[in-house]
Amino acid sequence: MKLDIVTIFPEYFAPLDVSLLGKARRAGLLDVRVHDLRQWTHDRHRTVDDTPYGGGPGMVMKPEPWGEALDAIAPPGGPVPRLIVPTPSGRPFTQATAVELAEEDWLVFACGRYEGIDARVVDEARTRMPVDEVSLGDFVLAGGEVAVLAIVEAVGRLLPGVLGNADSVADDSFAPGAMESLLEGPVYTKPPVWRGRAVPEILLSGNHGAIARWRRDQALRRTVRNRPELAARLDPATLDAQDRRV
Numbered sequence: 159m160k161l162d163i164v165t166i167f168p169e170y171f172a173p174l175d176v177s178l179l180g181k182a183r184r185a186g187l188l189d190v191r192v193h194d195l196r197q198w199t200h201d202r203h204r205t206v207d208d209t210p211y212g213g214g215p216g217m218v219m220k221p222e223p224w225g226e227a228l229d230a231i232a233p234p235g236g237p238v239p240r241l242i243v244p245t246p247s248g249r250p251f252t253q254a255t256a257v258e259l260a261e262e263d264w265l266v267f268a269c270g271r272y273e274g275i276d277a278r279v280v281d282e283a284r285t286r287m288p289v290d291e292v293s294l295g296d297f298v299l300a301g302g303e304v305a306v307l308a309i310v311e312a313v314g315r316l317l318p319g320v321l322g323n324a325d326s327v328a329d330d331s332f333a334p335g336a337m338e339s340l341l342e343g344p345v346y347t348k349p350p351v352w353r354g355r356a357v358p359e360i361l362l363s364g365n366h367g368a369i370a371r372w373r374r375d376q377a378l379r380r381t382v383r384n385r386p387e388l389a390a391r392l393d394p395a396t397l398d399a400q401d402r403r404v
């Protein structure tokens with residue numbers, strides 16, 4: 159998968175050289191290019207923002223540098239990427255979004271700053287590439303960079319070969335299938351007793367059927383407690399009698 163990231167803070171993406179994603183890059187699974195938006199400015203101050211039409215606080219990112227950046231990265235008439243624009247006003251980014259994006263060959267990320275990017279940039283981009291404005295939740299960041307790091311990690315870990323144990327993706331919270339709309343339950347490792355707290359006996363029993371049952375119960379309990387709106391979405395047909403007692 160090829161990723162192009164456009165930002166005025168390229169240094170934000172140093173973390174992409176460490177851990178899983180660094181390994182994926184070195185293994186050739188991820189080809190990440192970070193671009194400084196200011197390379198597409200032409201004035202002495204390398205200006206990327208200006209005051210908002212209609213008044214109001216803050217500054218808006220100018221369209222010209224973005225238009226030139228997208229033309230340089232994805233020349234019109236050439237291969238077409240999917241443009242991802244993190245913004246508080248976007249559609250919710252979920253595990254399903256990550257799964258969908260993991261199927262793409264080429265993603266371009268636009269990191270907005272200030273009050274956002276001039277709306278004509280997305281409007282014009284939509285005439286020649288798919289554009290997804292996505293939100294990580296109901297909160298505001300100073301810029302899209304942190305959101306792009308989160309999205310790149312959520313998508314990158316789904317790529318074949320990136321995670322050591324591919325099975326762990328299937329058990330993710332929200333993973334399509336059995337875990338859809340379910341939060342993962344508690345996890346334990348050695349020692350068997352720590353500060354007087356023992357690991358639940360069932361996990362030491364070797365009874366894999368009972369362990370799977372216990373884990374599902376724990377996932378259901380946590381989902382009901384922490385995300386009742388997700389629990390309400392669970393298809394009753396997939397809940398057996400024991401589930402309903404949770």
Ligand SMILES: COC(=O)c1ccnc(N)c1
Nearest residue numbers: 245293294295299301302
């Ligand atoms: C500037 O971007 C944001 O503030 C942002 C991006 C994605 N999700 C959010 N909740 C905020």
